[in-house]
Amino acid sequence: MSILIDGDTRVMVQGLGRDGSFHAGQMKEYGTNVVAGVHPGKGGTEFRGIPVFNTAQDAVDETGAQCSVLFVPAPYAADAILESANAGAELVVAVTEGIPVLDMSRVIAELDELGVKLVGPNCPGLISPGKSKVGIMPGNIFRKGPVGVISRSGTLTYEVVNQLSAAGYGQSTAIGMGGDPIVGMKYNDYLELFEKDPETGLIVVVGEIGGSDEQDAAAFAAEHVTKPLVGYIVGRSAPPGKRMGHAGAIISGAESTAEAKVEFLRKSGIPVADTVERIVELAAEGLGG
Amino acid sequence: MKLEEFQAKRLFREFGIPAPDGVMAATAQEAVAAAGDVGLPVVVKAQVKTGGRGKAGGVKLARTGEEVLKAADSILGMDIKGFTVERLLIDPAVPIAEEYYVGITVDRKRKIPVMMASASGGMDIEKVASETPELIFFQPIHPERGLRLFEAKRLAFRLFEDKRKVMAAASIMVKLWKCFDGLDATLAEINPLAQLEDGSIIALDAKIVLDDNALFRHPGMEELRLPTPAEKKELGAKSHGLSYVQLEGEIGCMVNGAGLAMATMDVIKHLGGTPANFLDIGGSSSPEKVVHAMQLLVSDSNVKAIFINVFGGITRCDDVARGLVQALDEIDLDMPMVVRLTGTNEEEGIAILSDHGINAMKDMTRGAEEAIRLAREGGASE
Numbered sequence: 276m277s278i279l280i281d282g283d284t285r286v287m288v289q290g291l292g293r294d295g296s297f298h299a300g301q302m303k304e305y306g307t308n309v310v311a312g313v314h315p316g317k318g319g320t321e322f323r324g325i326p327v328f329n330t331a332q333d334a335v336d337e338t339g340a341q342c343s344v345l346f347v348p349a350p351y352a353a354d355a356i357l358e359s360a361n362a363g364a365e366l367v368v369a370v371t372e373g374i375p376v377l378d379m380s381r382v383i384a385e386l387d388e389l390g391v392k393l394v395g396p397n398c399p400g401l402i403s404p405g406k407s408k409v410g411i412m413p414g415n416i417f418r419k420g421p422v423g424v425i426s427r428s429g430t431l432t433y434e435v436v437n438q439l440s441a442a443g444y445g446q447s448t449a450i451g452m453g454g455d456p457i458v459g460m461k462y463n464d465y466l467e468l469f470e471k472d473p474e475t476g477l478i479v480v481v482g483e484i485g486g487s488d489e490q491d492a493a494a495f496a497a498e499h500v501t502k503p504l505v506g507y508i509v510g511r512s513a514p515p516g517k518r519m520g521h522a523g524a525i526i527s528g529a530e531s532t533a534e535a536k537v538e539f540l541r542k543s544g545i546p547v548a549d550t551v552e553r554i555v556e557l558a559a560e561g562l563g564g
Numbered sequence: 565m566k567l568e569e570f571q572a573k574r575l576f577r578e579f580g581i582p583a584p585d586g587v588m589a590a591t592a593q594e595a596v597a598a599a600g601d602v603g604l605p606v607v608v609k610a611q612v613k614t615g616g617r618g619k620a621g622g623v624k625l626a627r628t629g630e631e632v633l634k635a636a637d638s639i640l641g642m643d644i645k646g647f648t649v650e651r652l653l654i655d656p657a658v659p660i661a662e663e664y665y666v667g668i669t670v671d672r673k674r675k676i677p678v679m680m681a682s683a684s685g686g687m688d689i690e691k692v693a694s695e696t697p698e699l700i701f702f703q704p705i706h707p708e709r710g711l712r713l714f715e716a717k718r719l720a721f722r723l724f725e726d727k728r729k730v731m732a733a734a735s736i737m738v739k740l741w742k743c744f745d746g747l748d749a750t751l752a753e754i755n756p757l758a759q760l761e762d763g764s765i766i767a768l769d770a771k772i773v774l775d776d777n778a779l780f781r782h783p784g785m786e787e788l789r790l791p792t793p794a795e796k797k798e799l800g801a802k803s804h805g806l807s808y809v810q811l812e813g814e815i816g817c818m819v820n821g822a823g824l825a826m827a828t829m830d831v832i833k834h835l836g837g838t839p840a841n842f843l844d845i846g847g848s849s850s851p852e853k854v855v856h857a858m859q860l861l862v863s864d865s866n867v868k869a870i871f872i873n874v875f876g877g878i879t880r881c882d883d884v885a886r887g888l889v890q891a892l893d894e895i896d897l898d899m900p901m902v903v904r905l906t907g908t909n910e911e912e913g914i915a916i917l918s919d920h921g922i923n924a925m926k927d928m929t930r931g932a933e934e935a936i937r938l939a940r941e942g943g944a945s946e
Contacts, residue, residue: 384707
C-alpha cells in the first residue's frame with residue numbers, strides 16, 4: 276500500500292512545454308503509468324510513446340486517466356486544473372508556481388463540489404517509491420519503506436528523504452503539499468490517509484513559517500492518528516513580514532512563527548527535530564529501531 | 565506588494581469608498597502648501613509601509629501653518645521600524661466620534677477570503693485578535709459569489725444600531741470586497757473606519773497588499789511600487805530569478821530551494837552562527853544565476869564567509885559546480901567559502917570543484933560548522 280498513487284494509477288501530464296516534457300519522460304522512466312499527455316495543438320502526436328491529446332477530456336475519454344500532473348504556466352494554470360477536474364480526473368497535482376491566491380480559492384471551491392483532490396500548487400508532487408512518481412522529485416533518493424513524509428517544500432523534502440533513505444528508513448509515500456498560502460490537501464488530509472495505510476508506520480511532518488497548518492495537524496493527530504509523528508519546522512531565523520521564497524512562508528501573526536509551531540507540536544506530544552539529522556534519530560526511536 | 569496609505573486611499577475612492585482626499589508632500593515647505601490646499605486643521609501622516617506609525621510619532625495633528633511646519637520637520641527622515649519617512653500625506657482633520665475596524669484577508673485554513681469587523685478600531689487588530697477575540701466578527705466570503713449585501717448588513721449590525729449607519733457601513737463593506745477582488749489583493753483594510761460627529765462614515769486609513777502573483781493581470785499597478793533600498797535589492801535579485809532577503813548576520817548563504825534555504829539559516833543559528841541572508845537560487849542553476857547570486861553575497865559588507873548549500877535533485881551537481889567555477893572566474897572573492905554539494909551527479913560536481921582547488925563537502929551540518937569556524941577566524945585576523 277501507499278497513499279493516493281501506486282503502480283496502477285493512470286497519469287496524464289498537462290502542459291508538455293520544456294519542463295512538462297522533461298518530467299513526463301522522467302516519470303515514465305521511473306515507472307509511473309503515464310497514459311497521456313495534454314497540450315493544445317499537439318493532439319494526435321506522440322511523446323516518447325505517450326499519446327498526446329488537445330484537451331483533458333479527450334485524454335480521459337481515450338485513456339481512462341485518473342490523475343493529472345500539471346506543468347501549465349501560472350496565468351493558465353487555474354483553468355487547466357478545472358479542465359482536468361471536470362474531465363473526470365480524481366486527483367490533480369499542480370506543480371506550477373505563481374498562481375494568484377484568489378484563483379486558487381475559486382478553483383478549490385469548485386474542486387470541493389466535484390469531489391476532486393488537489394496536491395499543490397507550487398509543489399514537487401508526490402511519490403510512492405518503487406511504484407509511481409507524480410511530479411518532479413529525483414526518484415533515485417527514495418527507498419520503499421514505512422515512513423510517510425508530508426512537507427511544504429521541495430528540496431528540503433529531498434534533504435530529509437535522502438538522510439532517511441541513507442539510514443535505512445524508506446518511505447511509503449512522500450508528498451510536497453505546496454508552498455502557497457492556499458493549497459489543496461493539507462497535513463490533516465494526508466495524515467488521515469497515512470493513518471489508514473498499513474504500510475506506513477511513522478509520519479514525518481516538515482513545516483515552515485506562515486499560517487497555522489502545523490498546529491492544525493498536531494490537533495488533528497492528537498484526536499485521529501495512532502501512529503507516531505516526528506515534526507521539523509524551518510524558518511527560525513526569518514524576519515517577520517518577509518516572504519521567504521514560498522508565497523506562503525511569511526510571518527504574519529504570533530501563531531505563524533517557527534517557535535510557536537515547535538512549541539505547539541511539542542505540547543501535543545509530537546517530538547520535534549532541530550536538525551535534519553535529528554529527524555532520522557527521532558524516526559528511528561518512533562519506529563522502535 | 566504593499567501599497568502606501570495615499571495610494572490605497574486613492575484606490576478606495578475609485579471603488580466608491582469615502583476617504584479623505586489629502587495632498588502629498590516631500591518637504592516641510594510642501595507640507596505647509598498642501599495644508600493650505602486641504603484646509604486647516606490637518607493631519608500630517610508619515611507614508612511608510614509598516615504599522616505602528618502613530619505610536620512612533622509619525623502621525624500628528626496640526627492646527628496652524630507653523631504646527632504643520634514643525635510636524636513635517638520632525639516626521640520627515642524619521643525611522644519607523646527600519647523604514648525612513650520620505651513622504652507625507654496631508655489629510656484634512658475631521659471630528660471623529662467612534663472608530664471601527666473592517667478588513668478582508670485570505671483565510672488560509674478555510675481557503676477563502678474573510679471579512680473581519682470590530683468596534684475596537686484604530687488599534688492593532690492583531691492585539692485585539694489575541695487578547696479579546698470575542699470583539700472581532702467574521703464573515704466568510706464565497707470567492708465566486710463575493711460578499712453579498714445581506715452578509716455585509718449582518719456584519720454591520722454587529723457594529724451599529726442605527727439603520728442609516730448600518731446601511732452606510734454595509735455599502736462600504738461591499739465596496740471593500742469589490743476593491744479586494746478587483747485588484748487581486750491579499751489584504752484590504754480600513755483601520756480606523758471612522759464615524760464622524762455628523763454621523764457620516766469614512767475610511768481614515770487604508771491598507772492594501774496586492775498579490776504579487778496576480779500583477780500580470782494589473783500591469784498599471786507596478787508603477788505604484790515605491791521600493792525601499794532593501795526592497796530594491798530584493799527586486800534586483802528577483803529579476804535574475806533569485807529570491808533574496810537580507811538579514812544582519814555574517815554567513816552569506818546560497819541555497820537551491822526555499823525550504824532548504826530556511827533550514828540552512830536555521831542550522832547556522834543552531835550552531836551559534838548568524839546567517840546574513842536568505843537566498844534561494846531556485847531549481848535550475850545556470851552559471852549566470854550563480855554569478856549574480858555570488859555578487860549579491862559579496863555586496864553585503866557584513867558577510868565574513870560564504871556557505872553554498874546545494875541538494876541536487878533535478879538540478880545536477882555538476883551543472884552547479886560548473887556555474888560556480890565560472891562565477892569565481894568573474895568575481896574576485898576575498899573571503900572563505902564552503903561548498904556543500906550532494907545529490908544527482910555529486911561525484912562529478914565534487915571532482916570539477918576539486919580540479920579548481922575547491923573542497924566540497926557532502927554534509928550540510930558539517931558544512932555550516934566549517935563556514936562558522938572560517939567566519940570567526942577571518943574576523944579574528946582582521
